[in-house]
Amino acid sequence: MARLQFWYEFASPYSYLAAMRIEEEALEAGVEADWRPFLLGPIFAKRGWKTSPFNLFPERGRYMRRDLERWAERLSIPFTMPDPFPQYAVRAARIALIAGDEGWNARFSKAVFLAEFSEGLDISRIDVLRGIVEDLGQDADAVMERIKDIAVKERLRAETAEAEDLGIFGAPTFVSPDGELFWGNDRLGEALRWTAGHN
């Protein structure tokens, strides 16, 4: 089955929208999604941006909030802006890499996104993340210990470097097997059609 890379950032609300619908839409398109968590912060920092463009450019931030509300309504999923925004998502991303190796990352990532953008929980908090890992029936003590490993930290840096090498500058970004980039939740359908070969 053709595979579409789904590069996402836990602090990104448009990544949330994509995460909540990619499995169903990929299935319909006959495509498999590879969940690839990464960090946008280091990429934005190279532009001199210390926070999200939605904070840097207020009129764009206002537009985004309204646009997200409309999308959430259309998809019938809850949406709330987390406070603070953007959330510190490094720990969640490290857990997602571990979960990916063990086959429970899609469930973990969706649970993190829902905690953040539906329940308004602070996903920088160890207890929130631990609760999510426990709810998935995983060994939370072991996982929360492993995110302190140098190897896991390095791995996340390498994933982020790979995203940058691919030319990724925002999230979500979908990457087809032939290296085409599709930036934005609203390009998921186009990315799936491209990957399935129905252009």
Added chain:
Amino acid sequence: MARLQFWYEFASPYSYLAAMRIEEEALEAGVEADWRPFLLGPIFAKRGWKTSPFNLFPERGRYMRRDLERWAERLSIPFTMPDPFPQYAVRAARIALIAGDEGWNARFSKAVFLAEFSEGLDISRIDVLRGIVEDLGQDADAVMERIKDIAVKERLRAETAEAEDLGIFGAPTFVSPDGELFWGNDRLGEALRWTAGHN
């Protein structure tokens, strides 16, 4: 008939894509498009940007070029990046306002976009603009004289200020009768459905 405001900037390649398809898609949706030329430069300048974000952020610029190629192929329209990019579009925008008063702006604007993004012509040039006006059967001498009028210059400034007041920060942007903003060529369908009342 419900009316959708189509705010566009002649230097913007995504405005070109929208301009080439909005009439047909609006007709299908039972919506009328109001063509509203404006200038992005003064809005970008308030962010401290002296050129297009596609020049400021090279990886985004690369993505955009590829994305535009894909869109043009899908829509079966030609596409070439003008040199220099972005083009100086102030004169074309002034003519578009005059043309709007006289009922020939959609034809004029499409002709400008095609000259720029299909033929690669420099739309800052008086002779290029004059040729387009002549080809449309208009009095080119009179029109080219009028774009020097203070009143026309003021009018374009006022239009750009109105865009900014609406919260517009990029082009194209579609604005529904109830004040909803939809940013980007890829949101045209959504804007038309919203305006037609089929959300």
